[in-house]
Amino acid sequence: MLPTIEWRDGRVIMIDQRLLPEKEAYVECRSHEDVAEAIENMAIRGAPAIGVAAAMGVALGFGREAKSGRTEDAFNRVTERLRRTRPTARNLFWALERMKSVFEQNRDASPEEMTSRLEAEALAVEAEDIDINKRIGSAGRSLIRDGMSVITHCNTGGLATAGYGTALGIVRAAFEEGRKVRVVVDETRPYLQGARLTCWELRRLGIPHVLITDGAAGWLMKGGEVGLALVGADRVARNGDTANKIGTYSLAVLAREHGIPFYVAAPVSTVDFSLADGEGIPVEERSEDEVRNFGGRPVAPPDTPARNPAFDVTPARLIAGIITEHGIARPSFERTLRSLGRS
């Protein structure tokens, strides 16, 4: 397992994903504010990992803030702060709702008892995430035939989750079964999660891979070098429209053009059943500096206007299947996702 995030002695420890692969350093969060900032500044990222961090942040924050006795105020203050960190990933809100249920079911508990229940719930979210990832791996691994090249975007491995991975977990599951597989890694500008994080993980796991610029994906597909596209998700609407890292939509259009099956891998907690389609998914626009600079070095004149949507929405019609811990949902997703969601 990768040390993505850990609860240790009343603190939350995360590997600082901004510094990889150059440096393995850790962020230590002593308050929910520390956790909120780590989510905002992307020390931790990846929808399932953000969910785990938020759950731990609630436990951490409540334990510190509720000493005065006004526990409901404390709980709301803590969750409200965490809710405002990033708008797109469904798992963040899902985790906060789950913590809220625990709070509401234990209204009579003392602050100490409540803290301990919230801690237990956060640890359960973490443990379940790893289990869910492995089940996603089992559900999806047969899509990868021996000798296949699989293209992926962003990072969906252990670093994006509590420790195994969604789309990359499927690759891992196929590899662990002894199948020959090669991963074509989109570098994923502007934040370079593919180059920095996915390559780092694949190297540690010994899984063959090759790094490309995002713009080269179409050309490699045209050359017959890609057999399958596998990506993660930040939020899935109930019709299957999927928000994921910027560039995913382009990849899906290119996959369709070349007859390459395009699959999304995500836990059911990523599905937002309140949204009819992708129109309702809020897409975060991040700082223009992420596009204008790289590693503190300018790549364009400093006052260049830039656009930096952090996500895009891939319409369901481009998606062959959504691989969840309960199996693969096939179109039409409205029906199949609801049925898997009830599993």
Added chain:
Amino acid sequence: MLPTIEWRDGRVIMIDQRLLPEKEAYVECRSHEDVAEAIENMAIRGAPAIGVAAAMGVALGFGREAKSGRTEDAFNRVTERLRRTRPTARNLFWALERMKSVFEQNRDASPEEMTSRLEAEALAVEAEDIDINKRIGSAGRSLIRDGMSVITHCNTGGLATAGYGTALGIVRAAFEEGRKVRVVVDETRPYLQGARLTCWELRRLGIPHVLITDGAAGWLMKGGEVGLALVGADRVARNGDTANKIGTYSLAVLAREHGIPFYVAAPVSTVDFSLADGEGIPVEERSEDEVRNFGGRPVAPPDTPARNPAFDVTPARLIAGIITEHGIARPSFERTLRSLGRS
């Protein structure tokens, strides 16, 4: 005019495009070897600019090498060195063929006289390129309607040519006519010609623009933010298949998906009438380090395998028109390009 390349007192001076936009510095070439290295290491790039540089390199090299009297050997040695610099851009070979014609038509000339004729020809290639660019601008500018957003890839401005630009020259011509236009600039990884060079040029010209990552192009198109796609070319086969900077093919597929007209702008000298289609175009594979690193800083583990095709080939079926100095060639290109080539 931008100071892309200049013949001055028996030397070739080029702006060092590797250092822009941070630093305006110049490379001074005193031999054809210096010019060859400047082309190889991309101090100068852009198909028409490479053509001008090669022509000047021949004049420079011949003047130095032919003093012994074995002028044919000297000419062949110089042109052979320049021919081996980069494989894809047609304009390089076109310029060398043009210099060879001058050499063959003046076989009886003294080395000094030959040198002076080759110099005159190189300066003619340079002057004609600017004129051709302006005529491309006139031929294409009416495609840009008032208020339009035009997406472009790589750099096709003054820096890619002797001084005005091909695709970006068309934008400039429309802008100079008073039309409101906004350029959506693909940053163009790995070499970032869009971010570094196109934004720098557009800023100097006062033309509104916005920088995006290559992966964001599809999402902006889906949002209705792009009305036209305009790119350059490194080599066009006689059926219209077009080699251009890696990422162009993906952009063309995305443009088709969204009903956005996709045009190529290039001088007729970019058309390789010896090639039936794009299959025959050699695509340069450059160093993996361009993908693994940026500005000397690693973006992936140092031993990560990478692929770095510098170009891709966009099939003619995705191209609405090829804008040349003699007008716009429309499909089917086999007929229209040949007819424009005879103009």
